[in-house]
Amino acid sequence: MNDDSQKVHKLGEWRERALAFEQEIQKAVIGQERVIRLVTIGVFARGHIMIEGDVGVGKTTLLRAVSRALGGDFARFEGTVDMMPSDILYHTYLGDDGRPRVEASELLRLADTLPVFFFNEINRARPQVHSLLLRLMAERSVTAFNRLVNFPYLQVFADRNMVEREETFELPAAARDRFFMEISMQAPADPEARRSLIFDPVFQDVDLLLDRVAPGTVDYREIGRVARVIQETVKASPTLQSYVLNLWRALTEPASVGISLRDVDVATLVKGGASPRGLATLALAARVRAWLEGRDYLTPDDIKDVFLEVMAHRIFVDPIHALRGDEPVRQLCQAVFDTIPVP
16 A cells, blocks of 8 residues: 555544544534534644634533543633733742742643643733734744743634623734634524523533543544645645635625625725635635545535635724624625636
C-alpha cells in the first residue's frame, strides 16, 4: 500500500471515529445535531468557535461533552467587567503563614492536556483581556512567570451575552475574525426533545449526563495530524475554485453582479471583511465537511452548508445597516447564492 492509499485508509478510520464522536455527544445533548456537526467540523479544522445562544440551552454541557469525548481536560473562565488579563494566568492568595502566594491558573496548569477552553460571556471582559485571548488563539501560547507556555492542543470556545448590554465590551472586527465559526445554538424545536429536556430528570444532572459520553472516543493529541491530512487529501476542482471566487466577488461588490436588496443601497453596504483569510477558512471548513460526508472532493453544497457560520461575522456593513443586527448580512449571503450560478 503506497503512502496515498495509507492516508486514505487512515482517514476512513478517522471518519468513523469522528461520526462516533458526534454520537457520543448526542447522548448528553439532544436536538442539536447541526450544532454538533458544526462543532465537529471546527474540531477537525483546529478552529476557535464562538457559540451564541440564550441562557440555559446547553452550551456548557455541549463543550464538557466535547472535552470528555476528546479525552482531554476542560477549563472555563467567566468574563466579568473587573476581570484583568492576569486573572487568566494566575491567582493570588494568603498562605497559612499569612504571606501572599501566587499560583498558576487552571489554564496554565492544564496547558499540555487541554483541548477545550471555554470563555463564557466574552463581551463582559475588558479589551485588555480580549487582547490576551487573541494571542492565545493566534499563537496557542502566552508568556507567564518569565517563560513561554505553549498549548499544543488548545481550541478556544466562547459565547457572548446577547441580551444585557450594560457593562459589556463588544469585540472589535479583528477579534471576531479570529473565530473560525460563529454558531447559533437555540432550544431544540422537536417536541419530544423539548419534553425530555423538561421532564426527564437526567437532564437536570449534568454530571450524570456526561457519564453517558464515552471518554476518549477520539484522541485529542492526534487531531492536529488528522486535520493536516484532511486538508491535503480533499481536493477542489478548478470549477469549484472559480465558483468560490465568484461568491467572493459578489460578497464584496454586490452591485457589480446585479444584486439588489430591499431598502438597501448595495453599492455602499459592505465596508470591509470577507478577506483572503476568511475565504481560506471557508475552504478549510468545507473540506472537513466533505470528509465527514465520505468524499475526497468539494462540492458547492459543502461551501453553502458552512458559509453563514464561517463568513457572516467576517462581513462588515455600513453602521446604519449594522443596527439591524445580522439580518442585512444574511440577506446579502442569500442573494449571493441566488445570483451566482452553481457549477
